[in-house]
Amino acid sequence: MDSIDTLIIGAGALGLACAARLSTPGQSCLIVETESLIGSHTSSRNSEVIHAGLYYPPGSLKAELCLEGRERLYAWCRTHQIAHRQLGKLLVAVEVAEIAKLEQLQRNAQACGVHDLQTIEQPQLNALEPAVRGTCALLSPSTGIIDSHAYLQSLLAAAENRGAQLVLHTRVEQLEADGAGWIASGHSGGEPFQLKAQRVINAGGLFAQQLAGQTQGLRNIPPLHLCQGRYFSYSGRSPFQHLIYPMPEANTAGLGIHATLDLGGQLRFGPDTHYITQLDYQVEENLREPFADAIRRYFPAIDSARLVPGYSGIRPKLAGPGEPAADFIIQTPNEHGLPGLVNLFGIESPGLTASLAIAERVAQAL
The missing domain is CATH 3.50.50.60 (FAD/NAD(P)-binding domain)
Incomplete structure (x- = not known):
């Protein structure tokens, strides 16, 4: 042997x-x-996002390893000439009622060791991203994208x-x-x-x-819980310069259907959160309008006809539907x-x- x-x-x-x-x-x-x-x-x-480490419970492995991993990953990309862009993301409070959640996220990020978040008031948000609807936002300059392959x-x-x-x-x-x-x-x-x-x-x-x-x-x-996340591409030119994130879902089962860019400038939306019982990577056409409805909250001018079924990934979650992350x-x-x-x-x-x-x-x- x-x-x-x-x-x-x-x-x-x-x-x-x-x-x-x-x-x-x-x-x-x-x-x-x-x-x-x-x-x-x-x-x-996945979204090919280099995460800043905003959402996770302070002291958790996710929080600690995200921050450490982020710095290691940026350094690896520079050393090995891996295509990436530290373009930043905007976490948007669409309604006034969401401002308290945004402030709570900022406190959580600081407790995790993320100290570079910038508060963006509505006039500045309108100047940075005219297509985005929101009352205010947090800018995370440490968030980026990477060529995962x-x-x-x-x-x-x-x-x-x-x-x-x-x-x-x-x-x-x-x-x-x-x-x-x-x-x-x-x-x-x-x-x-x-x-x-x-x-x-x-x-x-x-x-x-x-x-x-x-x-x-x-x-x-x-236990293992399979959680599918589906993506739609958006044909044509992207109206965004940053990644755009709404408020995260309850229990942080997902981060909401957000807008991400790849290194070629292609805009895509996703992922959603869909628990399944067996591996399934299909993205059905009939998800277009539910996706458009979710996106329209922060991107009112979305043209649902430009949403094209993209791809899906499956998260190996340890928490089931409705359970804390x-x-x-x-x-x-x-x-x-x-x-x-x-x-x-x-x-x-x-x-x-x-x-x-x-x-x-x-x-x-x-």
């Missing part, structure tokens, strides 16, 4: 960031991915340059403890395999709990008592922003 030092399961942003951090010349590192491409699920189906490729390149290897079409189906390490069993290219690894990182995203359920001796596996879970050997194993559960937004910081925590835990 082949034996390696590190096995990383999942080639999304988390798995690849862990590989880039942990790969070392002279030590073997294998990244395995079920799909035919890296980042096929959550990592490549180029980022994933750069992580893989960094890992491979240090000796890591990627194998696609490979599913680990079971983990069994073997002394100080693990035996991973599964299928690769349709053929069964077994592999010994001294340490294993379960970065399976939407499939992390499935593998955890087949891991010998592992208890306390959190759950924090990231980085399950380490100190917590589950199984040497050499780290499980990553519920890494939804701001997971892309936090990916390099999460990789650092994983490295510290092993």
Whole structure:
């Protein structure tokens, strides 16, 4: 049976960031991915936003790792020439009744360590974004956008340059403890395999709990709730220069249907929050008018005919409908008592922003 030092399961942003951090010349590192491409699920189906860290409970992993990850990610983009833009976002109180929520968000952001928010009164808001309807707003200059695909490729390149290897079409189906390490069993290219690894990182995203359920001796596996987020593109020229966000949804299940720009200037709206029972990436035409109604609150001049079904992503949530938002879970050997194993559960937004910081925590835990 082949034996390696590190096995990383999942080639999304988390798995690849862990590989880039942990790969070392002279030590073997294998990244395995079920799909035919890296980042096929959550990592490549999102808003591509570098989040500032405004919304999360102070002291939570989401809050801490978003701030740390944001700085690491901007630095990585500069070092590795990854396309990105720190264009800023406006968090808009559309109605006077929402100003108290906006002020509460500002206090929360400050408690999390975000001190660069700027209050934008209505005249200034009208000057910055004439198409936006609002009574006032907060400007977050630390928010940006990134080419997520180029980022994933750069992580893989960094890992491979240090000796890591990627194998696609490979599913680990079971983990069994073997002394100080693990035996991973599964299928690769349709053929069964077994592999010994001294340490294993379960970065399976939407499939992390499935593998955890087949891991010998592992208890306390959190529930998984699939939450679809759908996007519509907006044809023609964008009326916005910044990202535009309404007030977040109750329990921060989502951040509301917001307006984001990609690096080519294409405007898109989303995501919504739609719990589902199985993977489904379709975006139905009949969502156009509900989307338009939600967007019209802050963008009254929207032309719903210009909304074109785009794509969807699925969040691996740990909280179900109506439940308070759950924090990231980085399950380490100190917590589950199984040497050499780290499980990553519920890494939804701001997971892309936090990916390099999460990789650092994983490295510290092993």
